[in-house]
Amino acid sequence: MFVLSIALMHIPDGFLSVTISAVLWVLTAVTLAIAIRRSQDQFDERLAPLAGIMAAFIFAAQMINFPVAGGTSGHLLGGALAAIVLGPWVGILVMTCVIGVQGLLFQDGGLLVMGANIFNMGIVTALVGYGLYRAANGRSETVKLITAGVAAWLSVMAAALMTSLELWLSGTVALGIVVPAMLGVHAFIGLGEALITVAALAFIFRVRPDLLGDSEAKGSRVWIVGGALLTLAVVLLAPFASASPDGLERVAEDVGFLGTAVAAPYEVLPDYTIPFIGSENLSTIIAGAVGVIIVAALALYLVRLTRRSAPRS
Amino acid sequence: MQFHALDRYQTGDSFLHRLDPRVKVIGAVAIILATVLLPDGAWLAFLLTWLLLLALSYATGLGWDYAVKRSFVVLPFLLAAVTVMFSLPGRPLLGIQLGPWQLILTDTGLIRFSSILIRSLLAVQAAILLVAATRFPDLMHALRHLHLPAVLVAIVSFMVRYLTVLGDEVKRLLRAREARSAAVTGQRAGGTWVWRAQVAGNMVGQLFLRSYERSDRLYQAMLARGYQGEWPTSNAHQMARRDWLALFMLLLLLLFIQLIGRL
Structure with missing residues (x-):
């Protein structure tokens, strides 16, 4: 089961359309630029050795497996844990390097789709994992650990849902089958992730509580809001996508985004072609561009907010 | 553990090995991009791209099937993509009743699925050839020349350097767990899977602390030795006429294949 999950999270090249890959590369690049600046502000020249070793740590921690049943085994993915112990920005950088090396050196995930892989497994997991965990700031250790477990589970689910949606928008999978299948498998994978994350955090609480202290509240309240919103989106979207894929397809159609999915020039049954998108790539490109601009503006706005609400020491 | 155990670089002195790493990075990405851009069912163009990759594989001196054999990762x-066979509108070929779902295999779906399969296999071969013929420090230098942020390159360099160190650390942890977990052959191992996950979690926590403390020592060593943030390489990193020519030829060839695929 875990072999399957790892394979299903690291999308190889050829599975995402060029448009989707490009849009996600832009999103990832913008987030990374912010992450680099914020982390450098925080750690200065200590950043490279810290993040480098932590990236190696996540990579190595993924090798620690535990037998589940029937010859399958589970292990850590690490996105939520990295964001919780290192703060969201360094966490994102660390996961980016892990995914980058896995793709570049080991062909575990493609190059053109690396933006999407980083987005799913590095950024989404950090937002959900850290955002929810941060909400428990100042509470007792037990509350924190429970929150961390829930956050870790949800981060895996969010990443799986994102992966499914990207594949579907690229016209690579059938939505109604893939969303329930991916989320079903990852509900179990997420349990392993939650258990390992909680146990690891509990261990760190016992041995080096100073590393997880409230005084080191890394990142600001915006993360809580972002994490909560994304979690809400997952909770609402997942059942909707599973139960009525046609409904989601209709929404995507109305937004004008499905063009990438149905760009196939085969119009065997004319009834099935979508009138105003079917052959027009233009609407796709415009929709993509508008999306990118909106997201970039949002990101800039978020940076402003974080700057204001979290004065650096 | 040695880095060679992880590195996919194959020692050699072929034309591809000697090419400027920048050309190889751009070339690999160009091949992948061109492959993904090819429309469904462009069989001739797929075949030509594959022949190009076989030729490149042969040119590394590792044999024509070096990349093919490793591309099945x-x-x-594909398990996820199987569903597309049944979801695209087209001429129905076969109907399957699977539980609550009535699946209809269509010709369009089948063409889409085969195209995805071929594209992914071709794309990964380009990536395999890239790392097989480029040393890791050269790869990092090339990415630096291509304006990847310096700090990312530095982080990845540190990461790869310490992969083997922490890999050994993990091996020791796993061996210690093994040594303390006696099991009777043929019988179920002890504990619930929840408990086993917690043991794994403790090991992860242990590894985190060891790594974190190691990063402190590394930082001090770095300060003591005046580390500049990049690994030295013996590669000159100067684009010669040969490099420009190779890049130009490759892009021309890809353009040609693209035209064939779209006409």
């Missing part, structure tokens, strides 16, 4: 992912 993408196959597990």
